[in-house]
Amino acid sequence: MKSELGEFELIQRFFKTGSETMLSSGAHSISLGIGDDCALLKPNPAETIAITSDMLVEDRHFFANTNPEWLGHKALAVNLSDLAAMGAKPIGFTLAIALPQTDLAWLEAFSKGLFTLAQEHSCPLMGGDTTAGPLNICITAFGSIPQGKAIKRSGAHPEDDVWVSGSVGDARLVLAALRHELILSQKDLNAISARMHKPTPRIQLGMELRGIATAALDISDGLLGDLKHILIQSKVDAEIFLNRLPKSVTLIHQSEAIQNEFAACGGDDYEICFTAAPDQRNIIYDISKKLHLPLTQIGTIKPMQSSKPKIKLLDQNGKALSDSKVAPLLKSFDHFA
Amino acid sequence: MKSELGEFELIQRFFKTGSETMLSSGAHSISLGIGDDCALLKPNPAETIAITSDMLVEDRHFFANTNPEWLGHKALAVNLSDLAAMGAKPIGFTLAIALPQTDLAWLEAFSKGLFTLAQEHSCPLMGGDTTAGPLNICITAFGSIPQGKAIKRSGAHPEDDVWVSGSVGDARLVLAALRHELILSQKDLNAISARMHKPTPRIQLGMELRGIATAALDISDGLLGDLKHILIQSKVDAEIFLNRLPKSVTLIHQSEAIQNEFAACGGDDYEICFTAAPDQRNIIYDISKKLHLPLTQIGTIKPMQSSKPKIKLLDQNGKALSDSKVAPLLKSFDHFA
Numbered sequence: 001m002k003s004e005l006g007e008f009e010l011i012q013r014f015f016k017t018g019s020e021t022m023l024s025s026g027a028h029s030i031s032l033g034i035g036d037d038c039a040l041l042k043p044n045p046a047e048t049i050a051i052t053s054d055m056l057v058e059d060r061h062f063f064a065n066t067n068p069e070w071l072g073h074k075a076l077a078v079n080l081s082d083l084a085a086m087g088a089k090p091i092g093f094t095l096a097i098a099l100p101q102t103d104l105a106w107l108e109a110f111s112k113g114l115f116t117l118a119q120e121h122s123c124p125l126m127g128g129d130t131t132a133g134p135l136n137i138c139i140t141a142f143g144s145i146p147q148g149k150a151i152k153r154s155g156a157h158p159e160d161d162v163w164v165s166g167s168v169g170d171a172r173l174v175l176a177a178l179r180h181e182l183i184l185s186q187k188d189l190n191a192i193s194a195r196m197h198k199p200t201p202r203i204q205l206g207m208e209l210r211g212i213a214t215a216a217l218d219i220s221d222g223l224l225g226d227l228k229h230i231l232i233q234s235k236v237d238a239e240i241f242l243n244r245l246p247k248s249v250t251l252i253h254q255s256e257a258i259q260n261e262f263a264a265c266g267g268d269d270y271e272i273c274f275t276a277a278p279d280q281r282n283i284i285y286d287i288s289k290k291l292h293l294p295l296t297q298i299g300t301i302k303p304m305q306s307s308k309p310k311i312k313l314l315d316q317n318g319k320a321l322s323d324s325k326v327a328p329l330l331k332s333f334d335h336f337a
Numbered sequence: 338m339k340s341e342l343g344e345f346e347l348i349q350r351f352f353k354t355g356s357e358t359m360l361s362s363g364a365h366s367i368s369l370g371i372g373d374d375c376a377l378l379k380p381n382p383a384e385t386i387a388i389t390s391d392m393l394v395e396d397r398h399f400f401a402n403t404n405p406e407w408l409g410h411k412a413l414a415v416n417l418s419d420l421a422a423m424g425a426k427p428i429g430f431t432l433a434i435a436l437p438q439t440d441l442a443w444l445e446a447f448s449k450g451l452f453t454l455a456q457e458h459s460c461p462l463m464g465g466d467t468t469a470g471p472l473n474i475c476i477t478a479f480g481s482i483p484q485g486k487a488i489k490r491s492g493a494h495p496e497d498d499v500w501v502s503g504s505v506g507d508a509r510l511v512l513a514a515l516r517h518e519l520i521l522s523q524k525d526l527n528a529i530s531a532r533m534h535k536p537t538p539r540i541q542l543g544m545e546l547r548g549i550a551t552a553a554l555d556i557s558d559g560l561l562g563d564l565k566h567i568l569i570q571s572k573v574d575a576e577i578f579l580n581r582l583p584k585s586v587t588l589i590h591q592s593e594a595i596q597n598e599f600a601a602c603g604g605d606d607y608e609i610c611f612t613a614a615p616d617q618r619n620i621i622y623d624i625s626k627k628l629h630l631p632l633t634q635i636g637t638i639k640p641m642q643s644s645k646p647k648i649k650l651l652d653q654n655g656k657a658l659s660d661s662k663v664a665p666l667l668k669s670f671d672h673f674a
Contacts, residue, residue, distance in 0.1 A: 036423070036490050040388075055434070082374040083375060096475045098394050129475075132397055150377055153374070
């Protein structure tokens with residue numbers, strides 16, 4: 001369905017209304033939303049503002065026929081996931097979107113998915129830009145963290161535990177089924193398809209981990225590849241028990257090779273990988289119980305052995321896995337590779 | 338030239354280095370830049386943060402063969418222009434960019450244009466995202482304004498003067514020449530081509546106008562169309578002297594019809610249109626002198642006569658122009674029209 005809606009009507013109809021409710025609820029310190037040159041944010045002097053920006057491109061981050069409601073959810077979720085990884089509480093977001101045409105049904109569904117998630121986290125749309133062009137969604141999200149409490153990638157210490165939330169590999173399994181790399185029953189696909197299409201940003205977890213995790217990030221490009229960023233920033237190595245990676249019941253029905261590859265290197269799960277001192281274990285298990293979210297200790301941070309941080313993969317007995325088993329796993333997703 | 342650079346190398350090589358100098362200069366309160374899940378901004382308790390986001394799409398906002406150095410400049414300039422319109426001082430920006438390929442020469446030039454302007458305004462790159470996809474540049478820029486000093490669109494009062502900075506219509510004239518709608522000598526084109534390709538964000542002007550302008554915005558879609566946004570937000574009408582619109586020597590050599598149309602409705606000039614009480618005139622002329630920037634009083638704000646804000650165009654004697662003269666001018670640029 002095409003329409004002759006102008007840009008300003010479009011913003012008004014699909015994007016402005018959803019946000020005004022939240023802005024006027026005064027949940028945060030936004031003093032001016034859509035309708036001026038800039039949004040205005042009055043920060044609380046005791047907070048640091050966390051800022052993250054993600055761009056989603058058709059055929060790269062989602063299929064052209066993706067359900068627009070899922071897409072609206074996911075475009076915001078991947079940004080909230082970055083906020084979660086630093087322990088930030090969402091404040092609001094800006095949306096810049098290029099649309100090939102003004103398709104009212106598509107916009108209706110997209111904004112429903114977007115604002116349902118935004119509402120869940122009291123995270124209003126503060127401003128943005130709409131233009132014609134190949135479909136591209138760019139969200140910049142803002143969060144607040146008490147001063148000095150941000151969980152950075154650079155804080156991991158030797159002998160810290162390495163943890164991961166939820167389970168990993170399901171989003172990659174859905175992708176494999178959609179790409180016909182393997183066959184998944186409709187029941188299995190239904191059970192896990194939300195893991196790829198409607199990821200859950202671990203906002204509560206991030207906030208609980210303030211002062212407990214020494215480093216954290218969200219897993220968008222695959223657990224091992226992303227863990228490397230913590231190792232690089234913290235100047236440490238890691239040992240990971242391959243068999244400890246938490247997997248869903250659905251993934252466990254796949255071959256061992258697929259289980260390992262997808263759990264270790266599959267992208268798009270948006271779980272949190274974090275490190276913490278071993279004396280924090282009980283507190284972390286309490287957080288897990290409180291949030292009804294599995295948290296699994298998968299390995300240990302080690303002192304750096306050479307100039308390049310290294311991940312040693314271990315079998316269940318703590319013995320290093322052979323290179324032939326490891327090699328196919330270590331190619332992590334890279335947008336330009 | 339194609340390359341196999343990965344995403345992280347790309348950020349490192351073209352975007353990270355340029356920013357670290359600025360971040361470490363401590364010009365602003367950015368405590369963590371590129372290399373983590375989020376950038377961290379420690380705000381000053383006496384400031385409000387202004388946030389703006391603009392997306393530039395190939396063939397929509399720039400030609401496919403645009404000089405990438407100009408493009409890097411312009412992508413940031415249009416965002417700084419939004420900060421200027423509210424009286425904000427730049428703090429930093431995030432860049433999300435989709436690239437069809439990794440073209441090193443293109444990236445080199447793009448980042449040169451981008452960082453030259455960023456440096457001029459002590460406005461470092463704080464973070465962002467790079468991905469493969471049809472060329473799309475999305476910048477979100479941040480500025481600071483002393484609490485309560487933001488110049489909003491909603492503050493214009495009846496009998497305020499309407500002002501515009503610099504001159505208007507040149508960017509549209511360059512576009513017309515590039516589209517072969519008219520012929521411009523190479524000398525004329527050289528004289529004004531920067532007005533379209535390398536617009537100057539009026540940052541200093543915006544900061545000087547704090548507490549003086551009652552309303553302001555930047556002119557991206559055409560003077561009259563953009564002025565309407567002030568009228569809508571302020572619930573007022575305006576009278577504008579068509580002959581007073583400030584034009585460059587180059588534009589003045591065109592026919593009267595083109596002069597009027599381009600000055601009144603041409604987009605992309607990124608001048609500031611603002612309103613101020615008549616008793617501020619001398620102060621405004623002093624600002625003009627100080628900044629070596631013409632500031633022209635082009636009309637007056639009037640009480641709103643009907644439910645829809647209206648602009649009355651006047652001839653040099655203050656007489657309303659006939660509808661037949663006005664009608665072709667009032668179609669302002671709209672991205673989805």
